[in-house]
Amino acid sequence: MxxxxxxxxxxxxxxxxxxxxxxxxxxxxxxxxxxxxxxxxxxxxxxxxxxxxxxxxxxxxxxxxxxxxxxxxxxxxxxxxxxxxxxxxxxxxxxxxxxxxxxxxxxxxxxxxxxxxxxxxxxxxxxxxxxxxxxxxxxxxxxxxxxxxxxxxxxxxxxxxxxxxxxxxxxxxxxxxxxxxxxxxxxxxxxxxxxGPYFATGGFSPVSLLADPRYVRAWRGGVGEYKIGGNYGPTIAVQSEAAKLGCQQVLWLYGESEEITEVGTMNLFIYWTNESGEKELLTPPLDGVILPGVTRQSLLDLAREWVSEYEKFSEDKRVGELIGKGDFKVTERRVFMHELLAALDAGRILEVFGAGTACVVCPVGSLLYKGQTYQIPTMQNGPDLAKRFHKELTDIQYGRVQRDWAPLVA
Incomplete structure (x- = not known):
């Protein structure tokens, strides 16, 4: 058993x-x-x-x-x-x-x-x-x-x-x-x-993050993958510390390698050009540290559908444009703070955003780490992908697009 x-x-x-x-x-x-x-x-x-x-x-x-x-x-x-x-x-x-x-x-x-x-x-x-x-x-x-x-x-x-x-x-x-x-x-x-909107700023406004390796949300072998109150109460003090420093949310790091896990109470997505020169949508894996969010899974499902459609119709430019951008990889793997900073320095970061039931999709605009603020070019890049995810999900939720993801109640 x-x-x-x-x-x-x-x-x-x-x-x-x-x-x-x-x-x-x-x-x-x-x-x-x-x-x-x-x-x-x-x-x-x-x-x-x-x-x-x-x-x-x-x-x-x-x-x-x-x-x-x-x-x-x-x-x-x-x-x-x-x-x-x-x-x-x-x-x-x-x-x-x-x-x-x-x-x-x-x-x-x-x-x-x-x-x-x-x-x-x-x-x-x-x-x-x-x-x-x-x-x-x-x-x-x-x-x-x-x-x-x-x-x-x-x-x-x-x-x-x-x-x-x-x-x-x-x-x-x-x-x-x-x-x-x-x-x-x-x-x-x-x-x-x-x-109404989860964040007071409302709309599609970017949030600022505090990344402080002194604080940990969850650890392997613990209960980070379960939705229990004990995962949330202890984060309030860190959230308050972030607010004092002018940040709206916390980017949670884990371990000596400063593994990136979640952003506030949201799952994290990074859309970048990886070191091989490929466009890639990256998110941490379900390995016990992060919550398996419903919105997270929905974004991954949508992204993989788009990639599949793009590959299927890539020979027809008109159809490729019609179905939207699908020319990127979708990857679930551990990602570390040094990777994010190196990609920012090299200009390879396109968008960073959180995803969750309360906010749907929330763009990230800046990051405070060890006393230095890093600007993240999410909004300068549209953000095309984050907005497309937001539109696709809300179209389903509000019945503009019919899909079995949204069963009727009344």
Whole structure:
């Protein structure tokens, strides 16, 4: 059992042995067919989409599903949005037995509501639960419950193609006793709320980065590849340090070789001319240090499609221009700070950008490293590739392009 390999988004990862005893709860997963619904009698006014900021407002309802080792999963419930009541000794409060997901629903140009590759979020949440020794669940059943919540609160999905409904599934241990051990009680809940741009600058404005090798986000053998709160809380102090130095985000480095990993809470992409003179889209690999982002995987999937199409039609210049730039390599490998600096010095960097659910695609404009600021020519180069990625993804999300990546909810 310990030798099983788990496939995620086409990449293979080695899970820990299933020593938590959670595997036996798969068959007893909750069922969406048993979902009970209690409508909120008092609905809040919906905010103006142009006034939205990220993560400050929430809808009228929430989804909760309790679990105990003695009785298994309880009936899933959609009920009025409300505070949680937790025992002061709950394991989430003392030992960070917690995980979460981040996904979105979009109101399309046809007024239909879509999710974006939601099963990739369910896959990642399942792996995070396994690593956190929280009970496992049926991914399809959870997605059905989430979809029903979005359907009920569909008027909270902004009537705007510049905003969306953020969906936050969360899973916490609520064992009411002290002691570092697997939680015998847990709560899975989902809250949703309308959001605008993640960064205050809005639009397609470039961000500045602080790269300081004194700080590490994650390490091999740790939990950097899982979406758990412990990966985020400790970064706040470093983010504050970056702000003091005039930077908006942190470029996370790892090890003595100063391996580049993530940028803020985003996956990182570098578009450059490599040492062989080839155009190349480069991103760090899924080797345990970075989070396997849904947007990251989507950019890689799109890029490989473009490259394949370009190679197929390269003999026809008109068609090649029609499908856009695909004359570049797509590479997942470790990349180091000295490589980035050498490429900047040689004028080989074309674009650097982050990618994530909250921001979609975010260009990088400068880098502060060991007291020196390096200008990154992302915006001077369009940025053609980053903008194309942003357009392709948002076209799918808002229904301008039909694709099975964006299943309909309502």
């Amino acid at each position: 310990a030798a099983l390999r788990t496939a995620l988004n086409g990449r293979y990862l080695h899970p820990l042995p299933r020593s938590c005893g959670s595997l036996r709860f798969i068959s007893s997963s909750f069922k969406a067919a048993d979902l009970t619904i209690e409508k909120n009698p008092v609905l809040k006014p919906k905010p103006d989409p142009s006034s939205l900021v990220f993560g400050k407002q929430f809808s009228d309802h929430m989804l909760t599903i309790g679990w105990s080792a003695a009785e298994g999963w309880q009936t899933p419930q959609i009920k009025p949005f409300q505070n949680l009541s937790l025992h002061p000794a709950s394991s989430v409060l003392h030992y960070s037995i917690e995980l979460f997901e981040g996904m979105k629903a979009f109101r399309g140009v046809d007024n239909r509501i879509r999710l974006f590759r939601p099963m990739l979020n369910m896959e990642r949440m399942f792996r995070s639960a396994e690593r956190s020794c929280l009970p496992l669940f049926d991914k399809v059943e959870l997605l059905k419950c989430i979809s029903k919540l979005v359907e009920i609160d569909q008027e909270w999905v902004p009537y705007s193609t510049d905003a969306s409904l953020y969906i936050r599934p969360t899973f916490i241990g609520i064992e009411p006793s002290l002691g570092v051990s697997r939680a015998g009680h847990a709560l899975l809940f989902v809250i949703v709320g309308p959001v």
